[in-house]
Amino acid sequence: MNTFVIETKHLDLFYDSFQALTDINLNIEEKKITALIGPSGCGKSTLLRVFNRMNDLIDGVRITGDVNVLGDNIFTPETDLIALRQKIGMVFQRPNPFPLSVYENIAFGLKIHRNQSKKEFTDIVKESLKSVILWDDLKDRLDNSALKLSLEQQQRLCIARVLTMKPQIILMDEPCSALDPIATLRIEELMQELKKNYTIVIVTHNMQQAARASDNTAFLYLGELVEYGETKHIYSSPKEKRTEDYLTGRFG
């Protein structure tokens, strides 16, 4: 049976009087890669930012409806945002390493959140870098500045930094848009490895990336969830004409 780690029910989101999301009912499957696609301004990044409540940082945002993450409603006064964001890591468009060493970048979150020995830190740093296939490249350069790495390595490092928090869900907002095609394919391969242990939700402008990399695809248009299903079905036989028109480039 499918297990859902994120469930939205009748989710509406307004920026002041502008409605950016309308009646979104979406269940994200555990340990699958779900792609959110749609033209610019369709609400896909807004939706992604609902899941870790990043929209709270924007003035004038109002949300109605239910959003359950790992079984808990995340819009209650009791919701612990720090705990929520530990469970849901996020990777952004531009790699954003801190201006610190490779080691410090990975250990940063651990220092804030946990009390662990140096040995434990080092083990977690090693494990995280191995998970993103950076360990062999960087094990002798852990003290070098993270800003000196290639963009792909920086993005991998940012993913490794997320993994140290032991999240269950990773949100990715256009994670490959700053990368060249080869680096993009390697990050997509990494996503396939990561989904063995994590649920991934990715926003992408690149329709072929969604087709290659995801298990499920949600197509949003003008703030509505037009169609949601297995990627192989969406890309071969979409049910909705608007999905068909978008995928075949007839609009968008």
Next chain:
Amino acid sequence: MERHFQRELESLKTSLIKMGSVVEENIALAIRSVMENNQELALKVIESDTRVDALEIEIDNAIVDLLALQQPVASDLRFILAALKINNDLERIGDHAVNIAQAAQVLCSLPNVELMDEIPKMVEITRTMLKDAIDSFILLDPVKARIVLKTDDQIDDLNRIVIRKVIELLKSNKQTAECGLELSLVSRNLERVADLATNIAEEVIFHTQARVVKHHAEDKEH
């Protein structure tokens, strides 16, 4: 804005329609060569097959380019997959036209050839099926395509009757053996053309409605 890709898809469709009309014409001529005992028409069909073969390769190449360069999805993908199969089906129908024409050449050299009543019936039904299958592709009309699917059983029945009559002929009169064999070939080739017309209709349904209907797949769903 119409994309370049859309124009290429239209051009692929136009090439297939052209191939369809050549093949339809060849089948018509091959049938006439049998019915009218006409060597010249038979020869015309045999010579025209090189054109069908050349068109098949041209269309195959266009499809490879579209798949490699445009990475089509959704109905575009289904259209290209259908086009690939229809191209192959049409080429095979062209081959059957040649087989029928070759049988006509032999029949022309034989005295007292009598066609069974079922053969003109098969000819009429097969030609209608082929025309409807090609029209359903031109118009992207799944309703017309489904009519083709329903007709195929009639041809199978008629083919069985012809084969039975040929066997009787072979048993009763050894002098008509060669004629009987050629007539069974004509019948068998008409039956294959009807099958391939059915395949084309199935591909039209796959493209337009994203439904797989071959091998009675829909019956098995119920």
